[in-house]
Amino acid sequence: MTAHPSRSAVDPPPSGVAGPAAARRWRALAVCLVAGFMTLLDVSIVNVALPTVRAGLHMSESGLQWVLSGYALAFGLVLVPAGRLGDARSRRAVFLTGLALFTLASALAGAARSQEWLVLARLFQGAAGGVLVPQVSGFIQTLFQGAERGRAFGALGATIGLSTAVGPLLGGLLIHLFGPQDGWRWVFLVNLPIGVAALPLAHRLLPPPAPAAERAGHRDFDPVGVLLLGAGTVALLLPFVQEQQWHSAARWLLLPLAAALLGAFVGWERYYARRREPLVNMALFAVRPYAAGVALSLVYFAGFTAIFFIFTLYLQAGLHYSALSAGLAITPFALGSAGAAAVGGRLVARLGRRLVVAGLLLVLCGLMASAGAVRLWSGAATGWATALPLLVAGAGSGLVIAPNQTLTLQRVPVARAGSAGGVLQTAQRVGSAVGIAIVGSVFFAHARGRHPDWALAFQLGVAVAAGLVLVALVVAVADVAAGDTP
Template structure:
């Protein structure tokens, strides 16, 4: 694969022309069209996660979904995405990022249609799992395509645009979900939250074929299918019994499955270590965990994902099922939180972290704990009579805290990672966060639904939801306290990377989507395991 396979070059090799060839101008126009297409796809994925939570009560009323089905509507997507993220990126390296992007966005669109026309909870859960799997093919290609299309000196501008998309997705997801649910378009109730992806996906598929230029890693390694199978098996053995355990009375096989999942992960470690020695193409680069800051960072991402996975689902259930609010009222209640996240994220990266380093992230964890304690107090004081403005202060405090964490976290963790492994490390960090999110959604059955109970009379159910919400917040506060302590293992001051350079990182995902670091994973596949980008010189050896 030569550079001409990805972008038109200036004058042909061997000529004396000092100026770029005329075809450069059309290439410039094409790459900005390509950027708009992949950013739209990224926005569609960002919104799709948050838009579902707000529609859960409507889905429950219409389909009769059980508590377990509710969990799997969200956890199934997160699990499929986490399990397929690294695999999707590697497939893009091997078979072409444009090809995998088009397959992913096409499959995502089909899965969205299946979700929108689901006739029962089981079909909806299966369609959501398919949707998460297709997102795992689509999302990793987004910034890999950007990385292959734009020169290093322009990537800072591009990453800034991506940050704007992240903030917009955080604010618009819950609100758009609320509006679509409240409008009840064509009598379809909650279904338009999925069907809205159809015209966007079809347009992305058609325009992507025309404007996106194909690229792949010149030295892409073989796909580690055994590693993929072990990761997926271990996650399912851990999360499936955790999600269904309470409903089934915590059977013995569930405990055995969760215990055996640890054995599967141990086998994965042994296998990946051996594969690295045999052919240098493991799915997971284990040597990265020898870096203290990286090892601590993966723990932070895992536990942060658990906290967010618990909070955002129980918060939605509390607002709509516990307080009886409409989807629109619940959606607008979250706006102060999302705005606070976006504002704090920008300030933390540009002003605070360069001066105070790790302390900014730790302050963010403490602020989130403070916001949770305020929320617990407000919920207990006002009960079912609480109003949105009485929630504003706790949500703003929590949002500021989250913004201080999500934006600089990945760059802080990567500061001690060798340059040649920065892409692979980014993907691993995001994968651990997604695993944490899925684990947190599974734990909802323990910390929330276990407190609600199954057979309460309707008049007592709302009060039970309010009490269960308060108990869940204590769990989240405890997890964030652990995060604060683990952050002491992070470097005091992260190394500064050149803007737009090879080690530059991108804004992280913020807001109510429980996915604060996914943006980093998009870059990861392009450079994992030392693969050279088609836009960068290939290093010898």
């Protein structure tokens, strides 16, 4: 594997070149980000809608869990194969297919008439989102270079942060506008006009694939690798996404099975790479910034995503906030994340991984200050008391996600951008599932029973999440000490 991406027929001109081609690249990126925003929004927007979904469809607790976890499971399952498919065939065609399927799945979810219907629609929706998302990072690698690529990843990082944090607010607003009976349907149906508008724009603006001759060495799809990775991912995620419903200790037997399957996957990929292009080229992990970035994403998303899960539960179940009020309370994080991500995209070329270290320190300070605010002002004023700490944590998060994506993928060849981005996204999804399970178990241990202590449950959950962010900080500091180069 070469140290830096090689230029191809679809590579952009050097950064700084203005004109119609440059404007077209940014318009193409805007379409990608809108589509990516929809898929990532649906990870968090459903949280505040669960009480009305349960009432509207008379769902069981297990069914509600699958509405959440089924999406995450299907999403994570197809990320890497879909990224590889985009690399090997046509990234534009795969993107358009994923966008069309996601729009259709959103319509089916919004029209659900039973628990089984909604769960199947969410599985379909998650798989479609997993097809679409790795193409976004692949297009950024294809369309941008140098400092422009950092700014493009900054925009992607802002999109990730916004979609995660604004989901509860938008969900609460839709339920408030359309009422508890049908408001939950609009949580899904809101994707329809966006998807319908984005499809023709994506077809017109996204670049076509490179000539077949240029991709001749990358057309293999590695079906054995797909099966091993898929089975290993399911075995790894299932005990965590079903942690609240599957109480038997037997579920943890899936973890050694996952380790065996993923070990077999690594061995197969190394063997397959001797003859053909594998699903994931293990040489990627010999590049230190890539390996460090994937590890950092895994542990950071475990802490970062879990905060929204327990904070929303604390506000709605513990303090009886409405869905809209709970969403508004999380908005400072979204604002801080969006603003800082744009700034981080511009600074990462100069500061490198040191910028990520600074962001992680801000996240830690913001999280611990949030826990302290809840201890002092638990009650109706909690939303106001946590506003500034969440703003600080959000700003730190914006300096972590976007710069880390840039640094992780900057030395990946364009021909492997989709599969490399898929691995990074899979690490984020696995981290999210594991973090919610770990932090959630600590939270529920103190939020259940006849006299639950919601404030203490939130504080302890935040402490565990902060510990996971601290592990991410250790990874980032180790990368800097090993010789991070901006």
